[in-house]
Amino acid sequence: MSKPKTAITPTRSEDFPEWYQQVVKASDMAENSEVRGCMVIKPWGYGVWELIQRQLDRKFKETGHQNAYFPLLIPLSYLEKEAEHAEGFATECAVVTHHRLEAVKQEDGTTKMVPSGELTEPFVIRPTSETVIGSAFARWTQSYRDLPLLINQWANVMRWEMRPRLFLRTAEFLWQEGHTAHETKDEAIEETRLIHGVYEAFLRDYLAIPVIAGEKSEIERFPGADMTLTVEAMVQDKKAIQAGTSHFLGQNFSKAQDITFVGRDGNQQHAWTTSWGVSTRLIGTLIMAHSDDDGLVLPPRVATNQIVIVPVTPKEDTRDAVIDACHALAKTLRGKTWEGEPIRVHVDDRDLGGGVKKWEWVKKGVPLRVEIGPRDLESRKVCLQKRTDAANQKAFVEKEEFLQEVGNHLSEVQLGLLDRAIKFRDENLQEVDTLDQLEKNFSEKGAANWCLAPWAGTNEEEEALSKKHRISIRCFPVGELGEGPEKPCIVTGKPTTRRAVWARSY
């Protein structure tokens, strides 16, 4: 049997990492820049980020958070205050040491710009903002009446990555970082769980990604946290992606940074803080979760355009009428809403061949494609194609019926993607009761299942097993998945109700 032709080479099964790069390229989402590890997010990719931002921002505001903005640069002295935190980021910090440039004459007569004006104290570009926001919180908090502080920031951050990969791991990335301070430990833990829930629901309802939500092991925690909650996504090569985290920081940062207040009992005490974030990494996760061998597949709720209308104009004399009809349909669609937002429609009236245009939109992952040609004008029909159907599948439907059903079509794509992803996740997550079963699973080359195993090992036992198979505990799941009858730990044999999810990861 001959191999079916695909728009992306190689295919997922041939070379998953290379397929991913090609999907990003073919969809025109982003590209590498000449600045090592830093990407250019192109309009089609940035549009997805804007939708993610808009929806999450609304959720944060609905749960009482306010946006603010804090300095990009962090004095080294700030970073040093929380030792574990400083150590965690020290090896990947961009350091600013000078504040001007000077033109220096070279031996060959040319001039060269060199750093000048050395700073007495260097700064790092924020890898995350616990320290700089904490120092503001220390200024803002006098009494329990000033709490809780519920702040979010949309910003760029830098972590000097040695092996960058578009969206998934870049030296600079965009994210939101929430930072909150509370009067009591319980309130701070409640906040940490609240946001964990917001992330889980957002990934499911908007990105159509059914995560495994749980708690990180001590080894995998955020540097300086007492508890890290995570949402873990399984992508199509069965690797895990940590898609968002919510940290309970205890009093670690408030003690390091003097975030104190006079409590209800009149005593000075330290606040309890949290931090939480998701980043442009979500876009990489999205791509790896849903796309296929013809390119990107976007869930409608985060698709820059949900519908593209392509005029088919074989003859000059009907050309204008067809294009007009396309724009008229677009206008009608834009007046309709789906899931509370106006439908996003683009008319591709460029003077290019229909096949070229069609495949461009397939590769860009537009959920619905609509073609209108001269004959459709007469019959009052449109030709409808869904990105999640086979590429050659099309349906001719009455225009009026299409307008009535358009929301259902979008929902079908959105929910279809989620269903498929749930099925994939569940098929590839296996319960194991013994170390043998787990080791057999991970000894195979390439894609291995996720293993849910009873776990009561030490940090050292966790590290040893991780290293041996290049795997890690992604989380101890919360909810149904994390609760089981008492079983012997796969390493120590100690009886435990706790379950760990082991997997390979990005």
Next chain:
Amino acid sequence: MSKPKTAITPTRSEDFPEWYQQVVKASDMAENSEVRGCMVIKPWGYGVWELIQRQLDRKFKETGHQNAYFPLLIPLSYLEKEAEHAEGFATECAVVTHHRLEAVKQEDGTTKMVPSGELTEPFVIRPTSETVIGSAFARWTQSYRDLPLLINQWANVMRWEMRPRLFLRTAEFLWQEGHTAHETKDEAIEETRLIHGVYEAFLRDYLAIPVIAGEKSEIERFPGADMTLTVEAMVQDKKAIQAGTSHFLGQNFSKAQDITFVGRDGNQQHAWTTSWGVSTRLIGTLIMAHSDDDGLVLPPRVATNQIVIVPVTPKEDTRDAVIDACHALAKTLRGKTWEGEPIRVHVDDRDLGGGVKKWEWVKKGVPLRVEIGPRDLESRKVCLQKRTDAANQKAFVEKEEFLQEVGNHLSEVQLGLLDRAIKFRDENLQEVDTLDQLEKNFSEKGAANWCLAPWAGTNEEEEALSKKHRISIRCFPVGELGEGPEKPCIVTGKPTTRRAVWARSY
């Protein structure tokens, strides 16, 4: 006569710069951070920025622009390509020279973090992105079919300011920077003017600031531009603030960066580019333009909250009913729209004295304050106060009438601020025909009028006059103001129809 008590000390007439700092502080818009020259934008200030962003972003998209995101770091070699540009920013660049930190033991036994991992080529943190976006444009442009490129970026930038001032001049600030590339010179100039018009209208219609729109002199141009258009705002000490600029860059950057394309004639040619931006400086301009001796005054279209409802609860037994009525009114108001957006309402039900709360909202500049007390419940009235009225002025109006009229009240505040600002600008802009008149105006200490003068001088003559009086040509106005009968230039005596606006500035 005793001095009336004001919420802000000093008053505008006593010490305008210090009054400004105190208004920013009292309104809780922003504060200085411990990072030199970098501010923390607090929620009340960031809310204004979000509204500015949302409205401008819509205008940019309506005019065909798309958002994207480019690297924060710029290699020195990029900057060096356009000599004038590099020189213009060299003295205020934050330079990244290392990519990690190392813990080094000190003599006293403690450890200290020091920069490590020196980069072979240093980077600067973008002071503006012409060079890094230009290098992307060079990759994206092969044929005239790829043009125009109409890109905008929302981002942070750094310029190492030696005399920072909150919002007006900070080392790090937030802005949008538009960058476009075109096939022809005319198209690029048209784009430059289009955005200039967008800025002028935005300042007038949203910020209630009537700018003088015009072209910068050669001396005052953006480094590397062939033409810089500007919108100049007059604030209450009669100084000018450059509130936004739109640059026609000719082929300067496209030649330095090889942004070439094959034209319709089959020949390789250089694109014509533009760039344009406004920043968080707009917020400083807004504050200086409208605020008074009781604090901030916000135009409703960019007010984080347009209405604050304050329950007046003298007695415990009616307390809950009053607070419920306030929340019910807020809910009704939020269901209404003004100028196409849902009305933004806050209920201040904190357990604090009414006077304390009132003055807090006065200082924060909320356009409308509504009080509801137990007696108002019975009479179905509300007590309405406008920020632009005297602080003790109040009106008791039927609740139903208030609901019907609320949009008109907001419009009255919005347009009232604009009218007042137009009047102020026009009263303090004087036409001068001779150098004597101009010098007499600027020889006075403190606030001087803006002067509109016939101008045909050289760069040297412009610089000499600027230096002598610490003034500058803010612009050669476009439109009616810039057109006059031929008159002798105030310095050279040469007949000219051109008019220059001279003023002191921030």
